[in-house]
Amino acid sequence: MGDENNPKKPHVLIFPYPAQGHINPILQFAKRLLSKGVKAALVTTVFLSNSSFSDPSSTSIDIHTISDGFDQGGYEQAGSSDAYLATFWSVGPNSLAALIKKLGETGHPVDAFVYDGFLPWALDVAKQFGIPSAVFFTQSCAVNSVYYHISKGLLQLPLPVPHVSLPGLPPLQVSELPSFVALYGSYPAWFDVVVNQFSNIDGADWVFFNIFYDLEKEVVDWMSRFWNVMTVGPTIPSMYLDKRIENDKDYGMNLLKPNVDACMSWLGGKPKDSVLYVSFGSFASLGIEQTTELACALKSSNVYFLWVVRETEMAKLPYNFIEETSEKGLVVAWCPQLEVLSNEAVGCFLTHCGFNSTLEALSLGVPMLAMPQWTDQPTNARHVEDVWRIGIRAHPNEKGVVRRETIERCIKELLTEVGEKGKEIRKNSIKWKNLAKKGIDEGGNSDKNIDKFIAKLL
Numbered sequence: 001m002g003d004e005n006n007p008k009k010p011h012v013l014i015f016p017y018p019a020q021g022h023i024n025p026i027l028q029f030a031k032r033l034l035s036k037g038v039k040a041a042l043v044t045t046v047f048l049s050n051s052s053f054s055d056p057s058s059t060s061i062d063i064h065t066i067s068d069g070f071d072q073g074g075y076e077q078a079g080s081s082d083a084y085l086a087t088f089w090s091v092g093p094n095s096l097a098a099l100i101k102k103l104g105e106t107g108h109p110v111d112a113f114v115y116d117g118f119l120p121w122a123l124d125v126a127k128q129f130g131i132p133s134a135v136f137f138t139q140s141c142a143v144n145s146v147y148y149h150i151s152k153g154l155l156q157l158p159l160p161v162p163h164v165s166l167p168g169l170p171p172l173q174v175s176e177l178p179s180f181v182a183l184y185g186s187y188p189a190w191f192d193v194v195v196n197q198f199s200n201i202d203g204a205d206w207v208f209f210n211i212f213y214d215l216e217k218e219v220v221d222w223m224s225r226f227w228n229v230m231t232v233g234p235t236i237p238s239m240y241l242d243k244r245i246e247n248d249k250d251y252g253m254n255l256l257k258p259n260v261d262a263c264m265s266w267l268g269g270k271p272k273d274s275v276l277y278v279s280f281g282s283f284a285s286l287g288i289e290q291t292t293e294l295a296c297a298l299k300s301s302n303v304y305f306l307w308v309v310r311e312t313e314m315a316k317l318p319y320n321f322i323e324e325t326s327e328k329g330l331v332v333a334w335c336p337q338l339e340v341l342s343n344e345a346v347g348c349f350l351t352h353c354g355f356n357s358t359l360e361a362l363s364l365g366v367p368m369l370a371m372p373q374w375t376d377q378p379t380n381a382r383h384v385e386d387v388w389r390i391g392i393r394a395h396p397n398e399k400g401v402v403r404r405e406t407i408e409r410c411i412k413e414l415l416t417e418v419g420e421k422g423k424e425i426r427k428n429s430i431k432w433k434n435l436a437k438k439g440i441d442e443g444g445n446s447d448k449n450i451d452k453f454i455a456k457l458l
C-alpha cells in the first residue's frame with residue numbers, strides 16, 4: 001500500500017499507557033502502520049517525551065504530548081500508583097481533547113484513534129470528536145477474558161471455588177489467575193484499571209490484541225462474538241520476525257538506557273545455548289529473600305548468566321555477589337533485550353512472564369523458566385508451561401518464595417542437563433517461533449487484519 005495509490009494518508013493517533021511494557025508494543029504497531037502508508041502519530045506524556053525517546057526521528061513517527069499532571073517527574077513524582085492514576089485520570093481527558101482539537105485546527109485531523117485498554121476514558125474523548133476508535137490490549141486475551149468476566153459480574157470475588165473454568169481457557173487454579181484477582185484487594189487502584197477496561201468497550205470499533213491468532217484462537221473466537229476482535233501481533237521489531245521493515249530493530253523508546261556494548265561483547269563467543277538470561281521487566285521488585293535465593297541458585301548452577309538488575313534493585317544483591325561471580329556472570333541495569341534473546345548463546349530466559357517478554361521469547365524461540373511475580377504474569381506462566389509448552393514454572397513455597405533448589409532444578413532441565421522434557425520444550429519453542437513469524441508475515445492473519453483496518457480508513 002504505497003503513496004502513489006493513496007495520496008491522502010490516513011492519520012492515526014495512537015495512545016499507549018505511559019509505561020515501558022505498554023509503549024513498546026503500541027509504538028511497534030504504529031511502525032507497522034507507517035510501513036503500510038499510514039501517517040501514524042504517538043501520544044505520550046510531557047515527562048516521558050522529554051526523557052525517553054532514544055531517537056524519535058529514526059521511527060518517523062510524530063510524537064505529541066499531553067499532561068498526566070506530573071510533567072516534571074512522571075510516575076516517580078506522583079509517589080504512588082494511587083496518586084498517579086487519580087491525577088492522570090482527572091487531567092488526561094481535557095489534555096487529550098485539547099490535543100485532538102489542535103490537530104484538527106492545524107490541518108492534521110485525526111482519522112482514527114488507537115488507545116490502550118488501560119485508558120478507557122480516551123475512547124470517550126475520541127467519541128466527542130466522532131473519531132473511529134480501536135482499543136489495543138497489551139496483555140493476553142486469556143487475562144483479559146478473566147477481567148471481562150469480573151466486569152460483567154460473571155465471576156464473583158473473592159472466588160468461592162479453588163479454580164475457575166472460562167470459555168476457551170484451561171481450568172485455572174486461583175494462584176494461576178492474575179494477582180489482582182487471586183489476591184483480591186491487593187492493589188485496588190490497579191484492579192479498577194484492569195476491570196474498567198471493559199466499561200465502554202462496546203463503543204470501540206475495533207478490538208486489537210497483541211497476539212497472533214494461533215496463540216489463543218479459542219478465546220479469540222469466543223471474544224469475537226461480542227466485538228470486532230483483530231489479532232495484530234506479535235508487535236516485535238520487524239528485523240526479528242518477517243524482516244519486511246528495513247532497519248526496524250529497536251522499539252525506539254527506553255525509559256532505562258540499555259548497556260548495549262557490555263552485554264553484546266560479553267555474549268560474543270559464548271557457546272550456543274549456554275547462557276541463562278534473567279530479567280523481571282521494568283516494574284517487578286523482588287524481595288531481599290527472593291533475590292538472595294536467585295543469586296545463590298545462579299552461583300551454584302555454575303552457568304553463564306546475564307542478569308538485569310535495575311538500579312533501584314541493586315542494593316538487594318548479596319554482598320560481593322558481582323565480584324564473586326564475575327567469571328560466569330554479568331549483571332547490568334538494563335539490556336537490549338531483543339538483541340540478547342536473539343543471540344544464539346542464550347539458551348534459556350528466566351523471566352517474570354510480563355506479556356512482552358513472553359511474546360519476545362516465544363517469537364525468538366527461547367525456552368522460558370517462569371518466575372511470575374504479579375498482575376497478569378501467573379496466567380502467562382501457566383500458558384507458557386501447559387498450553388504452549390515452551391517452558392517450566394519454578395513454583396514458590398508456602399511463603400511465596402521460590403527456593404534456590406527449585407531454580408537450580410529448572411536450570412538443569414532447560415539448560416545444563418536437558419532431559420526429555422527440556423528437549424520437547426526446545427522443539428515446541430521452534431514451532432511457536434515459526435507460527436509467530438507466519439502470523440505477522442505477508443498474508444498472515446495479523447498482517448491481513450492490519451490491512452483490513454487500514455482499508456476501512458481509506
Ligand SMILES: O=c1ccn([C@@H]2O[C@H](COP(=O)(O)OP(=O)(O)O[C@H]3O[C@H](CO)[C@@H](O)[C@H](O)[C@H]3O)[C@@H](O)[C@H]2O)c(=O)[nH]1
Nearest residue numbers: 021024138279281282283308334335337354355356357375
Ligand atoms: O533489560 C531489559 C528488560 C526489558 N526490556 C524490555 O522491556 C519490556 C518489558 O515488558 P514486559 O516483559 O511486558 O514487562 P513489564 O515491563 O513488567 O510490563 C508490564 O506491562 C505488561 C504489558 O501490560 C504486563 O504484561 C506486565 O506484567 C507488566 O509488568 C520488553 O519489551 C523488554 O524487551 C528491555 O529492553 N531491557
